[in-house]
Structure formats: structure tokens, C-alpha cells
Amino acid sequence: MVKKTVSGLYLAVIFLFLYLPILVLIVLSFNDSKSRVVWGGFTLRWYSSCFQDETIMNALIMTLQITLAAAVISTVIGTLAAIGISAMKRRNRAIMLGATNIPLLNADIVTGISLMLLFVKFTNLGFVTVLIAHITFDIPYVILNVLPKISQANRYTYEAALDLGASPLRAFYKITWPEIKSGVFSGFLMAVTMSLDDFSITFFTKGAGVNTLSTMLYTELRKGIRPELYALSTLLFLLAFFLLLLMNYRSDRQVRQHAGHHPDRASA
């Protein structure tokens, strides 16, 4: 009992640590003052004005486009790559994984500038260059989430399905996919999150007129961040939060419905 209280308390402290700054920002989004350090009373006006501001809306749309496009493309390339890598011999595997780690290990600014220097040799900076840069740093997260799932999966079942005459596509869909999809999904989520949060790499690879929420925020530091941005960030955060709750609730129900098929889980 004591143990349970202690661990509950510990969990609460850690989550407070992670979510406290977000709480402060949410409070700020209701602050009726242009400055983040002055409390001017409660207001909802930033929530209405953020949807009327054309620049903010353009940045939001651009952010969504880049984030989702990059996440979808990198999930596809990354999942295929993970399957390929898992079939490789140890040496090739090590080389591929070594290269995969490079974007994770380089300082953001170095990655950003080196990509910029490369891009400007061949093309103008624009939407596409930002997209390529985002895909580049998203793929590693997908691979690192999918690869462990593949190595855990039983590869003989897949082989057996092929031996029994299933087409590779069908065998993949029926055997491999159910085993790796949670990894693919986490990889996709990580990719979305990383894209959404990136500043340095976007800044260096973007062209005129391409503005994401992060780069926009950065140019506003000197003259004070528009409170509309707090409101918009709050909305984005809450949207993600409720989607998460909804998903968990739904899958809970599904698992319960099928509990009979999984006695080991039901007992847990």
C-alpha cells in the first residue's frame, strides 16, 4: 500500500515536471495583456483573433502540410527500410544504422546549414527543401521504432506463409503488419512531433514565404510574442491530448470486446 502511494506520488511529480511549463502557457493564453510577464485579467479574445490573423493561419497551414507530408513519407520509407535492414547481414546492418544515427547525433544547426549548402547548389529553397530536410530527420525515428518490432516478430511465420503459397504482399499484410504496426504508429507519432517542434533545420532550409509556427515565433522574440500564438499552441496541444485519450479509450474497448481471444492479457 505504502509502495503504491510512493510510486503514485513519484509519477505525479515527474508528470508535473514535464507538464508544468505547458500549464503556465495555457494560463498565458487567457491573459489579457500583450506581454507574457504582465497579468491583465482573463480574456478569450486571443482565441478568436488567432483565427482571423492571416499570417498565423498561413503559418499553421504550412506547419500542418510540412509535418504531415514529412511524417507520412518518412513512415513509408522508414518502415520499408527497417524491413530491409532486418534482412541484412550484421555488417551491412551496422553501416545502415550508423548512417541512420547521423541526423540524430549532429547538432541541429550543423544539419540545417549543411543541408542548406547542399540545396542551394541545385535548386532554390522553398517548400520542397524544407520537406526533404524534415523527412531526413524524421526517418531515423521511424526506423528506430519499427526495427525492434521486426526483430521481435517471428520471421518463420512469414516464411511459412510464403511456403504455403501466400503472395509476399498478402503474407506481409497478414503476418508482419499486425506485429509491427504499433511500432509504425509510434514512429509516425514521433515523426509528427519532431517536425512540429523543429526550428533550426527549418529556418535554414526554408525559402521566401514558407513560414512555420516555430520560425514565426522566433522572429517575434524581440518585440514580444503575440498572445495569439499561445492560444493557437494551446489548441494544438489540447487537440493532440484529446485524440490520445480518445484513441486509448477506443482501443481499451476493443481489447475488452476481444478479451476472450487473449486470456493472458485479460488476466493482467
Add this chain to the structure above:
Amino acid sequence: MRRLMRQLLAGPYLVWIAGFIILPVGVILYYAFTTADGAFTFAHIAAIADPVHVKSILLSLKLGLSCTVVCLLLAYPLAMILSSFRFRHQSFVVFLFILPMWMNFMLRILSWRLILANSGIINALLVRLGFGPVKLLNTPATVVFGMVYDFLPFMILPIYNSMTRIKDDIIEAARDLGAGNLTILAKIIFPLTVSGIISGIIMVFVPALTSFVISDLLGGGKVLLIGNVIEQEFMQGTNWNLGSGLSVVLMIFVIASMAVMNIFDKDGGGAAVW
């Protein structure tokens, strides 16, 4: 034959690696080993021996190590608690920890400044309680605090993942054989989570080593890390050659630390950091 077919699936990624990972590194290497006029030089690599740079890389190592140790100490018990909950979907846990990143990074760090500043939220509370204002911001400790805040999820997730892979049967078998909680932790859980711990250490230590934004925003610009030096050379001094040279040195440090960590990884996970 089938194996080859499967390997081919990595083809698009191989092209991607060549074009957008290897080539940019080549660009950096080119700048690192040439002068502004394009002649070969080793000076930008050797520049790391300058006392100012030595000092900053030592400080980076020190803060990075502190951050990693704190993260590990916080994350391990946390992962144990979480794995005892048995969420139906691991992605739910993953999401709980990456969800804060849906708020912009810069906003979150500025928010910490509001909390920790001289007349910030915590100090306002302290003053009300009768303790004078305490200096919480703009010290090396604050920088470590910020790093822990930013990188903790990357320690928790791999350890948590490796813990959920431990089968209950093993632990129950050990218990049946008379092992106590501590023995189970030391002899079963810990060895089985080593690869997770190592992934976590790499995922935290490396970004901590290269970070520069946190030291600027929470260190008040008074803490000079090697990442700050590189950033300054690229942005303010506009000496890309020196910036590239120091980046290359930093990359070597990163690779070396990964190699050291891999010695401990008996799981054969190779270079996987997750």
C-alpha cells in the same frame, strides 16, 4: 532470394542516405579541412586545443554527464512503475511523454524562465513564505535542469520498452525459486534492460553534448558549451570553416562515446539507439 528481395526494400532509404545524409556530411568535412580560400588545412580541427575551446568542451562533457546521470536515476524507477501498469498500447506511454513537444520548444523553455526568474513564480511563493528570493536562473545547474526536462523522455522510453519485453514467467519462476525483490532486480530485471539503458544514455548524452539553445535561454548566455561555440562561429563570426572543424571534432566525440557504450551492450543491438 527472398532475403535479397526483402533487403531491396531498404533501397529508397539507401538513396536518401546517400543524398541527404552522407553528402551534407561531406560538405561539412570539406569546409572543415579547407581555408576560406579553398586551400587544405588542418587548423580548424586543431583549433579544439585552444584553451577556450577545451574549456567549453569539458564543460559540455560535465553538464552532459550530469544530465545523463540525473535522467537515468529519474527514469529507471519511473519505467518500473509504468511497466507495472500494463497499458494495453505501448504507444500510449510513448505519446504521454512526447505530448509536451506539441507545445513549441522555445515557448516551453521561456515558460520555465517565467517560473524560475528572480521575480518568477517560484520566487514569488518563496518570498510569501518568508524565504528571500533565491537565484534559480542562469547557472550551470539550471542548464542541466533544462536538459533533463528536454531529454528525459528519451531515457524513459527505451528503458520502458525493454522492461515491457521481460516476460512475467521469468520473474515468477525466480520468485518460486525463492529470490527476493532485490535479487530479482539485480539478477533479472537489470541485466535484461541493459540495452534499453544504453540506448537511453546515448539518446540523452549526445543531444546534451551538442545542445546550445538551452544554455542560451536558461543559462543566460553565461554558460559557454561547445555547441554555443559552433553556433557562434556559424552565425556571429560567420567563420563556417572553423564552425565545421569544431563540428567534426564534436562528431568524433559523439562516435567515440557511442563506441564506448556499445562495448557494454552484450545484446548485440549494434548501433541501434532505441
Add this chain to the structure above:
Amino acid sequence: MRLFYNRKKSAKTSVCFVLAAALFSCTFPASCAPKTDAGTTSDSLVVLNYGKYLDETVIRMFEEETGIDVKLEEYESPEEMYTKFKAGSISYDVVCTSDYMIQRLISEGEVNEIDFSHFSYYENLDPDIIEASKIFDPESKYSMPYFYGTLGILYNPAIVSPEKVKTWKVLWDENFRDSVIMQNSVRDTFVPALRLLGYDINTENADELSGALELLIRQKPIVYAYYVDETADEMVAGNAAMALVYSGEAAYAKELNDELAYSVPEEGSNLWIDSWFIPKSCRNQENAEKFLDFLCRGDAAMLNFEYVWYGTPNLEVIAQLDEETRSDETIFPPSEVLADCKVFQQYGQETTALCSYLWKKLKSE
């Protein structure tokens, strides 16, 4: 049975992906529009400016009157601008940046001459500011001043008496330990030290610069932070007693907290002038000049002044201001203050490297 279970579960995951794909596809068409591309039509203008340094109404007015499509690109520091500009990443048509950076770009041959004889409203600009700009643009043919101001001390009179901030020495006063904010950039933070030692702020003498560094190292323990951007907010929040800031930030801070005050110490300081120039990469010189001329027009300049609230060189705007604004010494520095202020000049390559090194030394102490 197993089959059924699988199908059901994977259906859920695929729903997520379909949703994502749908969201993606409904947002994507907008990006296919030429808007995001670095425009290729001649009737467009790519403008590069500091963040929040231009009222968007002005752009809309200009677009309506001329039919020229304006794309605005923003940046935060002149060095960032230089990095992106030098990479040749985007062909900008007209750029606004700070004095010393313009000088650097002129010396590198990156700047086109502007033919002011086409302009209808160039006379609106204060000849004194054009004269002061000659330090970086000797023949006044490459740049057009936009806003100007000084570097000084923003302070809280309740803690620091106005008598004390008449000299830069106050920034070294032990009584304000942990209460002084400096700028996180070499040139600005060196100004007080150089002036206290009686040196020119544009000195390239290594001994003089090293002397200034020693002074700054001695100051470091009492410095609360070296901040770039958020200085004004920190002062408004009361986290420090004084800060080295640009007059523009001081005006912003005073708007939020009218107890704060601003002073330019008697030893003299820096006069900064942010100006427009037309880079070599400009695709349509005529449109760029039309845009600059438009910025000088009274109504446009007034909108920009009210939006930015920095010192404007536009005489027509000043004539329309009420007495209180016109006599606000934070925005419009009096002539005796200006007499002691100097515009930054671009350092030579050697001094740039030296300063960069001295700066790292200060930070690593």
C-alpha cells in the same frame, strides 16, 4: 477467429492513417499554388525584413495600388540574414538590415545603386539621418534609412537613481549584483566598456579591445544574463534593475510598464540606423524602387511608425505627431545625445575574428 481479431485491430490503425492522409490532402492543394514558391513572375517582390518591422496594411495598400505581389520574409539577427543571403538561397528583391551589415554587403559588391531621382517622396526623409548614414554608405546611393535609435540603459528608477545612469559605470556597480542584463552580441556589449576606457566604438586596435574585454570579465559576476531578444520583457517583469538595450526595445518596455526609464550615458554610445537596400539578386529594380518610394510616403510611413514605434527619419510623419510623442526622448534622441553617438562600422576580417575570440573568452570565464 484470429483473422477476425487482426482485421479489426489493423482497421483502427489504418483509420488513423487515412485520417492523416485526408488531413494532409486537404491542406496540400494550398501549397501547390505559386504562393509558396520563390516567385518567378516579374510582378512580384520578395522583401526581407526584421521580424514585425512592417505594418502589413502597408503591404496590402502597396499591392492594391500597384498590382505587385509582395512576399515578406522575416529574420531575427543581421548575422542570420547574412548567412542565408550569402548562401544565395533566395533571390531577394529588397532587404532591410542594420548599418554595419549594409557596409559589409556594399564592400562585398552585393548591393545595387538606388536611383533616388525616380522617387516622389524621398524628400520626406530627414537629411541629418541621411548624413549620418554616410559612415556606411559614403555617397548615399546604396541605402535608404528606415528607422533609427540609440543604445542605452533601460532601468527601474525605483532601484537605480537617474543620477547614476548618466555614466556607463553604473553597469559595474556592485550594489546591483545579479541585476544587470547585457546584450548577447559582441559589438553591443563592448560599447560601454570601450566608451568607459575612452576608446572609439569602432576601434580595431587589439590592445584597446583586449582592455575592454578585461573590464567585461570583471563585470561578469554581477551580470544577471546576456540576453538577445527578450530583454524588454525581463525588465517589465522586474527580473533585473537595468539592461543594456536598443531604444526601440526600451520604448516597447515603457509601453508595458511606464515606471521604467531610458538613458544614454554621457560617455557616448552607438547610433543605429536600419536601412533598406536593393541586392544584386533583385529581379526587378523598378518594382523594388517603387516599393521603397512607397515606404517614404506619409501615410505608409505613419502606419509603419505607429506599428514599430521606433525613431522614424520621415519628417512628414514627425510633423503630424502630437507634442508628447515628438518630445519622447526614448524614440527621438535629442541632438546633444546624438552628438555623442556613433554608427557602427564593419570590422575588417582580422578584427572580426579577434572579437569573436574575445567574446568566447568572456563567455567561458
